[in-house]
Amino acid sequence: MLTLAFDTATATATSALVDDGEVLGERVSRAQSLLEDVDALLRQAGAHPSELDRLAVGIGPGSFTGVRIGLAVARGLALSLDVPGAGVSTLAALAAGAPGALAVIDAKRREVFAIVDGEPRALAPAELQLAPGTVCIGDGAIRYRDLFEERGAVVPAADDERHLPRARFHAALAGEAGPVDEIEPLYLRVPDADA
């Protein structure tokens, strides 16, 4: 089963082509040019878009615009290719790439996105409960490194690949595929009326 996975919720987007668990290719993307990477992935694999069996798309949390670009691409592909898909939490995919670590995404406005008590939330970095020795990963961990390290957490070097979402994990985490139009973005914030 050929799965195209991608996530454009964070500043460094990601895409991967996975065939029954075998990663055929994975690329670092930019949301606006995601399809360039997707195109390269398929060409490298000698596959045509019509051969895709399933989409796995990151639903955030992250940049609202980034999340929407990924979902709009997924919806366009699903409409065109009649292919089903599954939404994958960007936090869950990050965590899957760094077992035991806490995924922290920069939410801007002095907040981060993280899973707290099993639920994704937007909160001030100082509000995060951190057991000493907790490994924090993600762009939020890099941004608030000093604050987290002061409290005994460990933040790997900025160039550690665990900080970046990698779409192979989206493919691995994708549950049962259904209608892509029903995949909902995970914003975690109401729109700002004067944004």
Add this chain to the structure above:
Amino acid sequence: MILGIETSCDETAAALVTEEGEIRASVVASQAELHARYGGVVPEVASRRHLELVTPVIRETLGVAGATLDDVDRIAVTQGPGLIGALLVGLAAAKALAWSRRLPLVPVDHLDGHVASLYLQPEPLEPPFLCLLASGGHTMLLDVRSHTERELLGTTLDDAAGEAFDKGARLLGLGYPGGREIDRLAQDGDPAAYAFPVARVPGLDFSFSGLKTALLYAVRDLGEEELAERRADLAASYQHAIVRALVERTQEAARQAGRDRIAIVGGVAANSELRASLPAAIAAPLSLCTDNAAMIASAARWTEPVAYPRYLALDAYASR
């Protein structure tokens, strides 16, 4: 056939148009009600709604036309100007559709789209003509020389005409969108009751911000009860001032450009006083005056398509 997609502001729209400019289907999902409680378009609210609506609207368009994506030869999409987050939703969906089918993509400038609403069947207008584009986002005078050449002769220095209507409506305690409300109320008012000044700016440009301030003072000077009594007069006078500015500059622009035909496009073209004041002007049907995707597909007939795979990195622009 050309599939058009438009998501630059608060209408999610798709359309199927033939090479000859015949509209096979045009679906517009307006978000006006969603934004009414804010008294204007909230960009993040609009972008979220665009994502929810973009593929259902395309599906509906295909359904209305009794067509499938196999009938589509190229995809036209608004690239800008507009709300960047909103534009990116339509552009991402359009790229995905085009890429998956190896179709060419035509990035269309929203303003060219408005002008191209005049080129649709059943009565397409042939250039040259002088075009007034007046909407919530734009107030422009364009000398349209051919299907591909236009010159900007004048534009607003501050608020757009439609924006002036919206802000006026808010000051008068009317609903959103404001143009329709003011137009309706003005029918019962005296356009000469208040002499609202329209700023005299040099050349063929417009300025509406002073007018809005004048209305603010007029409203402030009236008590609540008096305001209720004079609301229709205020609306009529305010509308008259906007329309007078539009008409004077449009006629002057036509004279300078040597054009004997005037066309009006954009949401403000629906205004009854404007239509009455320019009786010889050609206006697109009301459904094509406000934002829609048929006009985007229409513009694509004269816009160079971008071949696969060059469009994959295409970005939207908020303004030129």
